[in-house]
Amino acid sequence: MNTKIGVVEVKWEELTFFEKSLLLGTLLGDGTIARTKSKSIPKKGLQYREHFSVKQMEYRKWKLKVAPRIFSGIRIRKTETSAELYSEKDELFTWLWEQCYVDRKKHIPIHLLEDCTHPVFLLALYLDDGSLSLTKSSRSKLNQIILTPHIYLYLQAFYPEELEQLSTFIARTFHHQFVLSKRSDGHFYTLRIQKTEEAIRFLNDFEPYAYAIPSMRKKLDWEYRLDLEKTKHPGLSVIVSKAKNDYTDKEIQFIIQAKQNGMTDAKIAETLNRTYWSVVYKWQDIKKNILKEDSLLYTF
Incomplete structure (x- = not known):
């Protein structure tokens, strides 16, 4: 052909x-x-x-x-x-x-990255050279399989200094936080999203492309992938690992009030003794899942 x-x-x-x-x-x-x-x-x-x-x-x-x-x-x-x-x-x-x-x-042309602000840049990196990796653990007494998703970009052909700059660009532009992860080949480092909630948020952001490219659904659609894993373990309860240090209802209400009052993410993080990126991601989660009925009122 x-x-x-x-x-x-x-x-x-x-x-x-x-x-x-x-x-x-x-x-x-x-x-x-x-x-x-x-x-x-x-x-x-x-x-x-x-x-x-x-x-x-x-x-x-x-x-x-x-x-x-x-x-x-x-x-x-x-x-x-x-x-x-x-x-x-x-x-x-x-x-x-x-x-x-x-x-x-x-090499990564750092000077060209600022021209590549459409999410398809990160999509192409992921579909070309990335993977959705699942860590599985079991609780036999509870008949449970616990899944922890990780997103990898296998870019070990590039130097770690380049990957650091690429990671900074991705975080600033697309709000997904990748960290360097050691490998035994190439230049010994690749990029990884290691937190459960961040990995799922990454997949949710790109899930719409699964409809345009159905063959990539297993790699893009988290709910679909989760259902596949459940069929592999009949008779067991397949659950997703929860992030440590979940936000309390009091903290969530504080974030909502603070954002209404114009407080910055950095100041909120300092007040709650949380990391900056944790607050950024939690606010996005709040807007999507808690304030979804009032999305027009809370646009920041």
């Missing part, structure tokens, strides 16, 4: 925020910019390529569909087990090569 769509030559600054976000997110993930061994660059420019298993065809077709100015087509290899998403040769990818590669090794 060779799906071909015409591609408009375009410069980085002419791309939309969505296009920039998807392109850089997937380039930091599974994508590469192909170069020949020759030092000279083809007159038509360089080319984007992304190899993948045909089992993930739906996801790549989605990329092709939503970004036809970037991606040109998909070709299946002779083995029919793998395929390639590709672009036409273009000066855009020559320019991106210069931004993302040093001595032919891919």
Whole structure:
């Protein structure tokens, strides 16, 4: 199969925020910019390529569909087990090569991150190079299986200093807190969301994309994944681990009143002896689940 769509030559600054976000997110993930061994660059420019298993065809077709100015087509290899998403040769990818590669090794172009503020940037990183990992423990006397979800971005090909800067950008832009986690390969670190409530909030934010890419539902839809786990353990009660130091009703009411009075998250955290990010996430949870009927009255 060779799906071909015409591609408009375009410069980085002419791309939309969505296009920039998807392109850089997937380039930091599974994508590469192909170069020949020759030092000279083809007159038509360089080319984007992304190899993948045909089992993930739906996801790549989605990329092709939503970004036809970037991606040109998909070709299946002779083995029919793998395929390639590709672009036409273009000066855009020559320019991106210069931004993302040093001595032919891919790096995170920190200076381009501020152009990638659409959530599809984080979605592409996650679907390309991330996973939803479940830690399971049992309480045999209570017939319970306890699940603790973790979100990983397997970006160990990058240096930890780069991952720190990427983590800061993600927290500031998308309000999801990743921390460095040790690995035994690459540059020995990847990114991870380790708190249960934060992992579930991450999945809830991106769950709508499960409808556009049904094959990724297991990775995006927490309720669906939870139901799958329950079917694996018939006769047992499958529950999700609770976060330690849950907020009391008194603390929740204080946060609501403090936000109405204009108090900053940092000041609330100091008053409650909580971390800044804990307060940020709890306020989002309060707005969604406690104040949902009055959402128009509490917009901050």
